Amino acid sequence: QHWPSQIAKFSTLHPRPEGHKFVYGTAGFRLLGSLLDSVVFRVGLLAALRSRKLDGETIGVMITASHNPPDDNGVKLIDPQGEMLEASWETYATRFANAETDAELANEYLAVAEALKINLDGPANVVFARDTRASGPALVAALKDGLQAVAADYTDYRILTTPQLHYIVKCINTATTATPYGKPTEEGYYEKLATAFQIVTMGKPKSPVITVDAANGVGGPKLKELARYIGSDHIDINVVKDKIDAVEKLNHQCGADFVKTQQKLPLGLEPAPFELYASLDGDADRIVFYYVDEASKFHLLDGDKIASLVAMFIRDLLAVSGVDLQVGIVQTAYANGSSSKYLMDILKVPVTVTPTGVKHLHHAAQLFDIGIYFEANGHGTVLFSNSAMKALESFEAQNPGQQDAVTTLLSLAALINQTVGDALSDLLLVTAILSHKVWGPNEWNLAYTDLPNRLVRVVVKDRMAFKTEDAERRLVEPKGLQAQIDALVKKYKSGRSFVRASGTEDAVRVYAEAATRLEADELAVKVSDLLK
Ligand code: NG1
Ligand code: ZN
Missing domain, CATH: 3.40.120 (Alpha-D-Glucose-1,6-Bisphosphate; Chain A, domain 3)
Incomplete structure (x- = not known):
């Protein structure tokens, strides 16, 4: 095979949009779906390379933008044990995505292969899936081109939740070991969870109905399927916000991120007191629970x-x-x-x-x-x-x-x-x-009462100027800022506040908690003011 010309031939079909700097961050690549074609194509090349590096172990590629708005999309790689991509490879992902020309991209491919002593003729196995977003199918086509360009074997698992694909990747790679993780299929996932649930709850009273807001995303149909495997004798789940065909409704005023950040009910939900509710995010890897009391007060179980x-x-x-x-x-x-x-x-x-x-x-x-x-x-x-x-x-x-x-x-x-x-x-x-x-x-x-808290997003000139230590709880830079935050926090009972740069958005986040709602809000505002 003559890889450079092969890569270049396919790459011309997936031109890189000009003036964009792509970064593989904590959530992989994530931005407007319309800007992702070249990125996803190149992720195909990288996934194949990663698999070849690991002697043909299967790598996963998930196309989703989780809780982001419907027009966004994203892509991330899954390592053989179902874990996130090894950190050292994130830089290769970023380099591939930003290569200016087709030739430069082919060179990057060869350079990584050489640096890591990867046999480019070895086996490469990749599995992938996507969520329900409208931009998904075209991005899948780009991914397939990337995989074909470097002759990787692949399986398209179509529409799955992110965790289902992680599960499948691990199942495939453990299939011939002493501890296989499960059957590497969507059905295998439902069977494993359903059987385990039946055993764990055997002889226990069935829980009252749980209403689940599926954020109008992939979690809706998958949860219904899972509930069917478990059986209505064992579980009672009522799925709402399950309009996956109304693509513009995805994560819109509903879903786990909305409920957690707004600290309120999904739009239009009319809860009965003391019944359990839950919200998923757009790719069903997050969940928060909540209920209202007799006075209709909202309580979040995060x-x-x-x-x-x-x-x-x-x-x-x-x-x-x-x-x-x-x-x-x-x-x-x-x-x-x-x-x-x-x-x-x-x-x-x-x-x-x-x-x-x-x-x-x-x-x-x-x-x-x-x-x-x-x-x-x-x-x-x-x-x-x-x-x-x-x-x-x-x-x-x-x-x-x-x-x-x-x-x-x-x-x-x-x-x-x-x-x-x-x-x-x-x-x-x-x-x-x-x-x-x-x-x-x-x-x-009842186990404990949450301290009132507030999370504020502040747009600053340069978020990279914010450097932290102690698991992000203290700022080292900009110099002097932490002392000012400390001075403010001291004035509030049970006060705590910290500032860090977001890894997924061009902004910094201010978190504040204190003994009362008013104080938590006030502390958040005062700390935010320090950043201006
Ligand atoms: P950033 O944008 O770095 O704060 C957000 C979430 C993370 C994590 C990532 C990945 C908060 C405060 N931050 O990260 O917890 O979920 O997105 O999606 O919720
Ligand atoms: Zn998610």
């Missing part, structure tokens, strides 16, 4: 509340089982101060704080026997280490109580999508725990 519920449940099961395993929690600076306090002081589980972005949380969670990580926005999962799995599988229970607890823990490990945060899997996890406790949302919410 990622911190999910992490706390799961930590409590797993800790209690371990105590009953007598298996000696360390549970740990990973949060970011955005975790509500009350949640961290509850986890450390009441549950007495260790809490690690990492910078924003799930890859950081994921890696920190791998250091525990059972690591629970959630971003406050509802993206997270639970990781069971290999040694934890072995300890549970080989444990000899002394009584039926211990046996029950161990069986539940093992089925939880199957119910939870351990590759990445998964809204559908997390929904089942929460439902199962509530049915064990015979709790409604109000009982769940």
Whole structure:
């Protein structure tokens, strides 16, 4: 094969728009769908190269822009174990995307291959899927061209949630190992989760109906399918905001991001008091829950509340089982101060704080026997280490109580999508725990009371001037700013505030929490004013 001419031939069909600097960030490439054609084509080249580097292990490519508006789209790579792309490859992605000419692109391809000693004639396997966005099919065509240009084998999984594709990638790459993750199909995903849910909730009362806002995205049809596999004897899910054909409605005044950032109900939802509601985001990797009380007051049960519920449940099961395993929690600076306090002081589980972005949380969670990580926005999962799995599988229970607890823990490990945060899997996890406790949302919410908080987006001249330390909780630059923030924070009871540059938008984010709503809002405004 003569790769350079082959790449150039296909690349001319996917010209790079002028004047754009593309960056592979925490969410891959994400921007207007109309600007992504060349980027996705080039991601095809990179995915093939990554697979060749790993002797033909299968790499995933997901086309989605998650909670962003309908006209946006995005693309990200999935590594063989279902994890995010290894960080060192993000720079190659950025270099490929920004190559000025077809020849330069071909050169980049050869340069990376040479630097990493990649055999360009080795096998390359790639799987991909997309969400429901209108720009998806054309981007899939561009991706296929990229894969064909470098003779990669591929399978098109069509429309999936992001976590479903992560699951499939891991299944394919573990298929011939001692611990296969599951059947590498969409059906295999439903079967695995449905069976695990039935075992975890066996003998427990069925939870009352849960109404789920699917953000008019891919999560809607997939959740209905999952519920069908579980069966209405075991679960009662009412999916709303499921208009995937009305593409302009995607994430519009609904969905997990809307509910979390606005701290209010999706538009048009009329909730009954003390019933449980949930919102997914546009690619179903995030979920937040909520309910209203008798006075119609809105109560949010976000990622911190999910992490706390799961930590409590797993800790209690371990105590009953007598298996000696360390549970740990990973949060970011955005975790509500009350949640961290509850986890450390009441549950007495260790809490690690990492910078924003799930890859950081994921890696920190791998250091525990059972690591629970959630971003406050509802993206997270639970990781069971290999040694934890072995300890549970080989444990000899002394009584039926211990046996029950161990069986539940093992089925939880199957119910939870351990590759990445998964809204559908997390929904089942929460439902199962509530049915064990015979709790409604109000009982769940009682564990601790969130400190009122405010998140503000501030557009600044140069967000790169904002440099942080201590897991993004303190600014080192611009010089002197942190001292001013500290001086403000000191004036507020239970006050906490920090500033960091967004990794996904050209802005900085100000977070503030304090004892009362008014004070939290005021602190957020005052800290924002310091940036002007
Ligand atoms: P940035 O834009 O870096 O704050 C946002 C979310 C992250 C994460 C990424 C990836 C907040 C405050 N930030 O990151 O948690 O989800 O997007 O999508 O929610
Ligand atoms: Zn998402």
